[in-house]
Amino acid sequence: MALCAQTGSGRLSRGLLLLWVLLGTGLCQVGTEVEGLGQEGRTSPPTGSAAHTQRHSLAEEMYTNITQDCWEFFVELMSNVTASELCEWKVISRPYSKLQACLEDWADKLSYGYPNALAERYIFQSHHRYFRNCTLEHQVYFDPPEDVLLAMIIAPICLIPFLVTLVIWRSKDGKAQP
Numbered sequence: 777m778a779l780c781a782q783t784g785s786g787r788l789s790r791g792l793l794l795l796w797v798l799l800g801t802g803l804c805q806v807g808t809e810v811e812g813l814g815q816e817g818r819t820s821p822p823t824g825s826a827a828h829t830q831r832h833s834l835a836e837e838m839y840t841n842i843t844q845d846c847w848e849f850f851v852e853l854m855s856n857v858t859a860s861e862l863c864e865w866k867v868i869s870r871p872y873s874k875l876q877a878c879l880e881d882w883a884d885k886l887s888y889g890y891p892n893a894l895a896e897r898y899i900f901q902s903h904h905r906y907f908r909n910c911t912l913e914h915q916v917y918f919d920p921p922e923d924v925l926l927a928m929i930i931a932p933i934c935l936i937p938f939l940v941t942l943v944i945w946r947s948k949d950g951k952a953q954p
Contacts, residue, residue, distance in 0.1 A: 835886040846878035847898050863910035
């Protein structure tokens with residue numbers, strides 16, 4: 777399989793490289809005649825472990841380029857977050873989840889494997905750059921949900937008149953209970 781769309785530096789452009797991997801076919805299959813024999817021959821992809829190594833290194837190169845794009849998108853999303861909001865999960869969960877999903881989805885699409893060292897490096901980099909000061913010094917207590925709190929308040933209030941009625945009813949006949 778001959779790859780014919782090269783940039784000046786000798787590397788395929790990202791778009792063409794991505795298209796090539798996703799389609800799983802060659803961009804330029806060249807048919808040539810073998811001179812002297814008069815038979816038509818085609819270039820064929822390498823076989824065996826050489827082909828596997830070539831596909832893996834191509835997937836690794838593509839994944840490296842794509843993860844950089846994932847990181848840049850994450851940085852762009854985090855630029856909208858103020859310093860006081862950096863430790864609020866409700867604010868940062870969307871950009872953080874998008875980074876993780878981008879890294880994981882592209883690894884799956886390229887059959888690269890996830891988790892991997894490159895994805896972990898970007899996750900650690902995000903924690904080091906944005907979230908290193910988010911550790912809690914002491915445990916923070918939150919109020920229970922409103923419906924649980926309401927049940928905890930109403931249950932004893934409703935139970936008191938029932939118990940008073942029960943005591944009065946049992947002591948009404950005037951006999952001493954053994």
